[in-house]
Amino acid sequence: xxxxxxxxxxxxxxxxxxxxxxxxxxxxxxxxxxxxPVVVQELVAPPAVPPRIxxxxxxxxxxxxxxxxxxxxxxxxxxxxxxxxxxTVPGKMIRVREGDTVELHLQNLAGNKLPHNxxxxxxxxxxxxxxxxxxxxxxxxxxxFKALAPGLYVYHCATAPVGMHVANGMYGMILVEPAEGMxxxxxxxxxxxxxxxxxxxxxxxxxxxxxxxKAIDEKPTYVVFNGADGALTGANAxxxxxxxxxxxxxxxxxxxxxxxxxxxxxxxxxxxxEGGKHFQENVQTTMVPTGGSTIVEFTPRVPGELVLVDHSxxxxxxxxxxxxxxxxGQERPEIYAKGIKRALPADAPMLAAKPAPAPVVKAAKANGxxxxxxxxxxxPAAAAAPAASPQPATHLRARAVYDxxxxxxxxxxxxxxxxxxxxxANSDFFQQRPYEMAHIVxxxxxxxxxxxxxxxxxxxPPQDLSDDxxxxxxxxxxxxxxxxxxxxxxxxxxxxRAARSK
Ligand code: HEC
Ligand SMILES: [Cu+2]
Numbered sequence: 001x002x003x004x005x006x007x008x009x010x011x012x013x014x015x016x017x018x019x020x021x022x023x024x025x026x027x028x029x030x031x032x033x034x035x036x037p038v039v040v041q042e043l044v045a046p047p048a049v050p051p052r053i054x055x056x057x058x059x060x061x062x063x064x065x066x067x068x069x070x071x072x073x074x075x076x077x078x079x080x081x082x083x084x085x086x087x088t089v090p091g092k093m094i095r096v097r098e099g100d101t102v103e104l105h106l107q108n109l110a111g112n113k114l115p116h117n118x119x120x121x122x123x124x125x126x127x128x129x130x131x132x133x134x135x136x137x138x139x140x141x142x143x144x145f146k147a148l149a150p151g152l153y154v155y156h157c158a159t160a161p162v163g164m165h166v167a168n169g170m171y172g173m174i175l176v177e178p179a180e181g182m183x184x185x186x187x188x189x190x191x192x193x194x195x196x197x198x199x200x201x202x203x204x205x206x207x208x209x210x211x212x213x214k215a216i217d218e219k220p221t222y223v224v225f226n227g228a229d230g231a232l233t234g235a236n237a238x239x240x241x242x243x244x245x246x247x248x249x250x251x252x253x254x255x256x257x258x259x260x261x262x263x264x265x266x267x268x269x270x271x272x273x274e275g276g277k278h279f280q281e282n283v284q285t286t287m288v289p290t291g292g293s294t295i296v297e298f299t300p301r302v303p304g305e306l307v308l309v310d311h312s313x314x315x316x317x318x319x320x321x322x323x324x325x326x327x328x329g330q331e332r333p334e335i336y337a338k339g340i341k342r343a344l345p346a347d348a349p350m351l352a353a354k355p356a357p358a359p360v361v362k363a364a365k366a367n368g369x370x371x372x373x374x375x376x377x378x379x380p381a382a383a384a385a386p387a388a389s390p391q392p393a394t395h396l397r398a399r400a401v402y403d404x405x406x407x408x409x410x411x412x413x414x415x416x417x418x419x420x421x422x423x424x425a426n427s428d429f430f431q432q433r434p435y436e437m438a439h440i441v442x443x444x445x446x447x448x449x450x451x452x453x454x455x456x457x458x459x460x461p462p463q464d465l466s467d468d469x470x471x472x473x474x475x476x477x478x479x480x481x482x483x484x485x486x487x488x489x490x491x492x493x494x495x496x497r498a499a500r501s502k
Pocket of ligand 2: 083115116117157158159165170
């Protein structure tokens, strides 16, 4: 962008004026700040946090924060242009002590396209620094404030349209430690939830544009932790050992969606509600508003995976709001026992047979897209199958995968619903290229489609199934519903999946 045509110029100059006026008032305090020891804030990428403060006197903390507009993955194979503080979502965490003077340097890097600024909720004064820091690309703003009150505070960009800047990832947190300090713990983590609005559907692939109308309607495509679907799962999972204490600084950037923050498999020993001074004990789920925070502390006791979620669960299972903490350690059956499963005796009471449930056609049609059901079917235990069953276990498993994942739309008998869900049984479309149907299960499908002469124009969401299960269900549809042969194996599905993520 041409530096001489700064879009925010008129606001910048009024900000400069406001800053000049403000300076006249704070002038007497300035010499005291000069004498403070100077500490340069260490900035680290989330989920890491800057080290605990061990000072017991105030300092002047210099924070050098950059604004960076960067393109990266929002989900595997799907890219998005994020606007960031420090190159990460959430922005780099700032950690100061109650009574510190913070000298913030905000650089809007040359090469960015837009003006940006920062409003810190830890600031006492109009706009939280927004006017003082509004700058066009290629400029730096400096703004000084005193951290009066301890707490965990959100900061965010406040440049119009503010909802859009925040929706693109412009938020982070500043922790103001109490003067008496914080108790040491074994692990500290920094996690923020945010909602994203892309033109394409969830995990659509490619480079996705921001969709302002979806944002206004508060209908996010993604609700994620730390800026991406999968930012805290798999190899990125957080880590702890059983018996170690964990403190999590959790905030919600929004712009719109509050969080019912929960960690499956643990109870929070302490929750500093809304990031303030007092804590509640023994909490399962804590509500975190947009532009708000909480500090939770807990101690995993047994090994396994703990799962971070927004307990508004379709956000977790269908929009990405899921994270993991891998816990290592000794089993402790007195706290958490392994279960025992057995078949009911043959003379146990039986549920009377019922007609198949009515299809969910109406709701499905109204919404266009129907959320993925992430149920992973398990093969029924051998004991549960009738003793005389001629069907091998793989066949039973394939059927279970179909019943759990496909039958709700395509119907238990595979006949579909005319005009809404195409048939899989005796489908000419399926029979023409049976093995390519695995693509549809992997990636979903939408748009015009003709099956057996009937027109369809619906949305099939991608199915989150393993390679084995996809191969099994396609072979099942081929053999049991179309008089065909098995058409592919898990290795082939793996290949198709790999080709997709290129
Ligand atoms: C939420 C509803 C829904 C679920 C669940 C669903 N589908 Fe579909 N499926 C659709 C819709 C709608 C279409 C048509 C899409 C279009 O119009 O482009 C479709 C199309 C298809 C097609 C191609 C058309 C045909 O009839 O041959 C196949 C194959 C298919 N689905 C297989 C599956 C399998 C296998 C599963 C389970 C693993 C599954 N679907 C789960 C809704 C669903
Ligand atoms: Cu901005």
